[in-house]
Amino acid sequence: MKHMFERHIYYNVFFKLSSSCLNCPVIEEFRAGNSVRKYYRDLQNLKILALSFDPYCIHNTDKFVDSIKDVSDASCLLEDAESARDHERAMLMLDSLPICCGLFNNRLEMVDCNRATVNFFQCSGKIETCERIFEMFPERQPDGRLSSDAAFLELNKAFETGYNQVEWTFLLPDGSLVPAEVIIVKISCGDSDMLATYTRDLRHEKALRAAHDEANELIRLMFEAIPICCNLWDDQYNNIECNMEAVKLFDLSSKSEYLVRFFELSPEKQPCGEPSVSKAFRHIRQAFMSGYNRFEWMHKKLDGELIPAEVTLVRINRGDRYIVAGYTRDLRKEKLLKEAKEAALQAAQRDPLTRLYNKTTTQMMIEDTLVGPDSVGRHAIVCIDLDNFKAVNDKFGHLFGDQILVEISGIIKSAFRSDDIIGRFGGDEFIVFIRDVLDSDVVKAKLDLLCSKINKIYKLGDMEQTVSASIGVAFYPDDGKRYVDLYRNADFASYYAKKIGKNRYVFWKECMNKFTTKNDDDYGKII
Structure with missing residues (x-):
């Protein structure tokens, strides 16, 4: 081994991990994949030499190749210390990365990796x-x-193009399959190219x-299950779904x-x-501005x-x-x-012949x-009793009488406002409730006109009959505060108008002292 300790010379040395060297501290460091800097004794010269060991594992073997350098010289030690610090910092940065990093040589062998990969x-x-x-x-x-x-294909592709990105599935020792994204980048390392891989667990x-x-x-299932028409608008007002x-x-x-064809679905x-x-x-x-909008809309099917x-x-x-979601509720059944x-309400409230309110509804309103x-205002109840109408039914029959009643109802x-209450009390009697009477003269003018319009000859074919009206008026609250009192007084006034000549109107104040009760015989004679 003496040639290994010549100073300032690098050696590539192969070691085989056999049972004879299992206790060698250098070999243990090799096993861990670490660079080794140890101090060893030169047995020949009896002095301590500082040596640097940088191991590299030969893929799929139990052999290592190592570069050994004598770093005893002070300048060499300083240079190597700086290199070691740079290497240590690089490894710290690599090991601190939260994703897996690996390094492959041009023989597609993995030669290094970071701690996250391990x-x-x-x-x-x-x-x-x-x-x-x-x-x-x-x-x-x-x-x-x-x-x-596929692995060799993707690695070779990165060598050819310089970059490759692929989704890959790994099989871990515990049997779990792990989907991952692998980015492969070609890098230069001295005189050769290598591949750096970055693997992200997906x-x-x-x-x-x-x-x-x-x-x-x-959401799609819920959207489809909504039992009314739904659609979506984007911020450019496009109907998108x-x-x-x-x-x-x-x-x-x-x-x-x-x-x-959305806009064809409206008139x-x-x-x-x-x-x-x-x-x-x-x-x-x-809706985009305020967040909500509700309104009625008329749609139209393509058939009109x-x-x-x-x-x-x-x-x-x-x-x-x-975006804006639109919910369209079909109102056809609701409208029907x-x-x-x-x-049904009209049938219950209206007189079937004249379509005016019937007696019950008029009284209730x-x-x-x-x-x-x-109730704080001044109102008037007007009772209208037709003159000579009984003779129409007796002489010409109810067909002619009904025509006259319909015409007089119109x-x-x-003659009155739409918010006044107009009803037929049965037979030839009508009642009008005039709201908010500010001046009695206004009521007189209306009744003068009404009497003149009703009083005329009515015809049906060869049949002719003159009909007029006797009208009585009572004012609220002057002539009574309850409906029964007001109706009774207006009815008395119409009876009195009929008694004194017909085709006229009478205010209750003008006749209040003439009668205290109605006499059925007098009514019969007057009619």
Whole structure:
């Protein structure tokens, strides 16, 4: 071994790890893959020499090649100390990296790695990791390629192009498969090229991606399961998605047809007269600004059938931007049900012949007004009793009589405001409740006009009959505060108008002292 200790000379020395040298501290350091700097005695010259050992494991063997240098000289020691510090810092940086790093020579053998690689592959040290790296693959990769062939193919590709990035599956000693991303970079090392590999464990990322995909699938299923038409608008007001309920609502063939032909699914103008396209964009813009918008909308199927709908727009987050979700509720059944209810209510509240309120409804509405907020005002009840009408039914029959009643009902409606209460009390008697009477002269003017319009000859074919009206008026609260009192007094006044000549109106104040009770015989004579 004396030639090994000549100063300032480098030697490449091969060691075989045999049982005869297991206790050699240098060999133990070799096993750990460490550079060794030890002080040994020169047995020939009886002095201490400082030697540097830098081992390198020969792949798939139990042999090591080592460079040995005599560093006893002070200048050499200083130079080597600086190199050692640089090497130590580099190794510290490499070992502190949170991803696996490896180094391959041009024979595609792994010659070094960092501590993260050792831990990742569950090995005892770097040497074991380098020796067993090609054992850490399943037989085949997920794409079906043989791992051994694919590994050499990808490494060679990096040597040819200088860079390669690939997804790879490793097989750890505990039997678990680990998906990873491997980046391979060609680097220069002295006179030769090597490959540096950087391996990133993708298990967490793929788990997150799988969870994300599952969440998206659940959202898609929920979106499709919503029992009303849904669609999505991006921030450029593009209709980007819909569910199958949207397709069904408009009897379309596919989602794409709905998305492409959306603005054909509304009439040119909405019931308010505004163009549908501009109004739609205005509503969408409002939803983006405020986060919420609800309104009624008139849609139209391609065959022309109108679909009244309620549309709700909700702004939602999508990554770093907003989108708007639209929910369209078909109101056709609701509108039909509402119309049916209104028709039933009309039938219950209205006189079937004249379509005026019937007696019960008229009384209820007047009583509600007298006890409600409007009770502080001044109102009037007007009782209208037709003159000579009994002769019409007796002489010409009810067909002619009904025609006269319908015509006179129209005259009465046209004489009063829409918020006044107008009802038919049965037979030839009508009642009007005039709200907010500020001046009695206004009531007189209305009744003068009403008497003149009712008083005329009514005809049906060859049949003719003159009909007029006797009218009585009572004021709230002057002539009574309860409905029964006001109606009784207005009725007395109409009776008195009929008694004194018909075709006129009388205020209760003008006749309040004329009668205390009604006499049925007098009524009969007057009629």
